Amino acid sequence: MQIENNSVVSFHYVLREQGGENIESNQDSVPMAYLHGHGNILAGLEDAMVGLTVGDSKSVVLSPEQAYGPRREGAVQKVPVKHLAGKYKRLLPGMVVKVNTEKGAINARIIKPGKFMVELDMNHPFAGKTLEFDIEIKAIRAASEEEIAHGHAHGDGGHHH
Incomplete structure (x- = not known):
């Protein structure tokens, strides 16, 4: 089976800034699962995965415009500490925190x-x-009707209700 719209895809990844050290990886954990064609991952990464099959490996480079923007x-912004999501023992410069916004919690430095x-x-x-x-x-597997209706993968590595 090849990756196409409405496929549930599970994959391992290593993320790095181009030419730099690893930033993030799920190699030692449950593979990430997403519903292909529903905007659940970066569009450039999703586009690069079309047609891949189980066992395929690939390196994908995304420009800032294809990833998180310039x-x-x-x-x-100055924000009251009470708007930070979660409890932080000590706030330090450079630390990434979650901030409650009208659109949900987002990361900020x-x-x-x-x-x-x-x-x-x-x-x-x-x-x-x-x-x-x-x-x-x-x-890779075909998505259930419920997953398609909800717009995301369910189960290991996906969303749990």
């Missing part, structure tokens, strides 16, 4: 912590970076 200057207010860079931590993914396809 860095936006002026994306700095601390520029300057304070007792009541924190100055945050609201760019995605990978914005402006050319990213390289090394992927290995572990499983």
Whole structure:
């Protein structure tokens, strides 16, 4: 079976900034599962996976525009500490935190912590970076009607209701 729309795809990946050290990997854990064609992963990565089969490996390079976009200057905001999602023992410059917004929790990087207010860079931590993914396809199956209706994969490595 090849990867196509409405396939549930499970894969391992290693992510790095192009030419740099590994940033993230799921090699030692459950493969990530997603519903192909429903925008569940970066569009450039999803496009590069079309036609792959179980056991295939591939390196995919995504420009900032294909990944998390260019860095936006002026994306700095002062936010009350109470709007941070989760409990943090100590806030430090450079730390990535989750911030509650009208669109849900998003990641932001601390520029300057304070007792009541924190100055945050609201760019995605990978914005402006050319990213390289090394992927290995572990499983492909047809999506269930429920998965298609919900717009995401269910089960191991996917969404749990």
